[in-house]
Amino acid sequence: MPLQNAVADALNNSEWVFALAECVHIGGFAVAIGSIALVDFRMLNLGLRRETTARILRYTELWTLIALLFVVFSGVALFLSQTDIYRVNLIFPLKMYVLAAALIYNFTVHRKVATLQNPSPVVSKLVAIVSLLLWVTVVFGGIFTGFLV
Amino acid sequence: MPTAHSIQSIGSLTAFSESVLAYPIVLSIHLACIALFGGMILATNLRLLGLTFNSLTITEMVTSLRPWKRVGGTIMIAMGLLLAASKAETYAPNPFFWTKMIILGLIGVHALIFRPIVYSKTEELDRSPVIPAKAKVSAILSLVLWTSMFVMGRLIAYWD
Numbered sequence: 087m088p089l090q091n092a093v094a095d096a097l098n099n100s101e102w103v104f105a106l107a108e109c110v111h112i113g114g115f116a117v118a119i120g121s122i123a124l125v126d127f128r129m130l131n132l133g134l135r136r137e138t139t140a141r142i143l144r145y146t147e148l149w150t151l152i153a154l155l156f157v158v159f160s161g162v163a164l165f166l167s168q169t170d171i172y173r174v175n176l177i178f179p180l181k182m183y184v185l186a187a188a189l190i191y192n193f194t195v196h197r198k199v200a201t202l203q204n205p206s207p208v209v210s211k212l213v214a215i216v217s218l219l220l221w222v223t224v225v226f227g228g229i230f231t232g233f234l235v
Numbered sequence: 236m237p238t239a240h241s242i243q244s245i246g247s248l249t250a251f252s253e254s255v256l257a258y259p260i261v262l263s264i265h266l267a268c269i270a271l272f273g274g275m276i277l278a279t280n281l282r283l284l285g286l287t288f289n290s291l292t293i294t295e296m297v298t299s300l301r302p303w304k305r306v307g308g309t310i311m312i313a314m315g316l317l318l319a320a321s322k323a324e325t326y327a328p329n330p331f332f333w334t335k336m337i338i339l340g341l342i343g344v345h346a347l348i349f350r351p352i353v354y355s356k357t358e359e360l361d362r363s364p365v366i367p368a369k370a371k372v373s374a375i376l377s378l379v380l381w382t383s384m385f386v387m388g389r390l391i392a393y394w395d
Contacts, residue, residue, distance in 0.1 A: 101393060109389050112266070116385070119267075120274015133299040137291050145288050146278075218271075225270060226263040233259040 090166045097167035104167065107160045114156035115228075119221045121146040121153065122192060125200055129214035131207075139210070143200045154189075177234055181227030188220035239327035242320050252321035265314040269385070272307025275300045276381055283353070283374035285366045293370070294357040312339075315388075329394045335387035342380050349373040 097104045127133045128142045165172055172178045199205050199213045243249065251257050282288045282296040319326045326332045346354075353360070353373045360370050 105389060105393050109386055112269075112389060113382075113385060116270040116273045117277065119270035120272075120277060123271045123274050124278055127300075127303065133303060134291060134295065135299065136295045137288075141290060142288075221270070222267045225267045226260075229259050229263040229266060233262075234255070 090169070093163050093166040094168075097163060104164075107163050107167075110156055111160040111164060114153045114160060115225070118150050118153035118157055119225070121149040122196075122217060122221060125196075126214035126217050129200065129210040131211075139205075140201045143197070150192075172231075175231055175234075177227060177230045181224060181231055184220060184223050184227055188217075188224055191217065191220060239323035242323040245320075248317075248321045248323075251317070258318070258321070261314050261317055265311060265318060268307050268311035268314070272304055272311065273381065273385075275304050275307070276377065279304075280374040280378050283360075283366065283370045285371075292357070292361045293366075294361055297354055297357045326391070329391055331387050331390040331394050335384060335391065338380055338384045338387060342377075342384065345373070345376055345380060349376075 097107060124134065124146055125139060125143050128135070128137070128139045134142055196213055196217050199210060243252065251261075278288060279296055279300060282291065282293060288296060319332065349369075353370050360367060
């Protein structure tokens, strides 16, 4: 694949391009997960209580989406730079499954409950806890992909 | 570097850095804190700049997130120091590590300067018809400092 080769060449031949891709990837997920966590903390009544969850979601959703795009594009570039390593990695596919679950959950269940007029506090809290757990698991998956080869 | 060697040779630190699981777990916690609590720092600073969350008062934004930022920041720094101490010999000559530590010090200086005039005076900021310049300066400096801190953290791995 010429595209894969071009991406791999760019990332492998210059240490700085690879470092930049990593910074974008990590910075992107910090902003994406951080912005989702603000909604979760509101749902858990742990902060920003003077505003509704729906409003907090409206403030953060664009940030989440843009940051996720950066994470996915930089992630694909990092993947293409060393496909052989990822193909045999035991943790990497698990990370991808949890990531897929977290993304689907975020834009369906999480979004739905966050925008409800009067959600039950128990449901809200449960939904927020699952959200935080899913995203923290993705972070652990990313680090462990690099450590348990 | 005898001091660095003696730090990382502390029995428990050696066991830690050689553990297959402990080191990546601590690194994951360090990064999860960056994500969860970095988001709060970003949100607070954007509010101080008047860019978003404008239906919330600055007071609500700063005070309701303050305890979580303290908890998160403490865990993040504790985990970071543990990671550095366990590899003291490779960190001691690393210029990116020391740059990061200097930035950490500057973040402390930022807090000393701006806490009394911005973060402890949020009600005054909320009463002001426009967000005062000192709040915006504080927010921009905070964003620059934390971004540099983050980039230096990543670059530590690239020095050899």
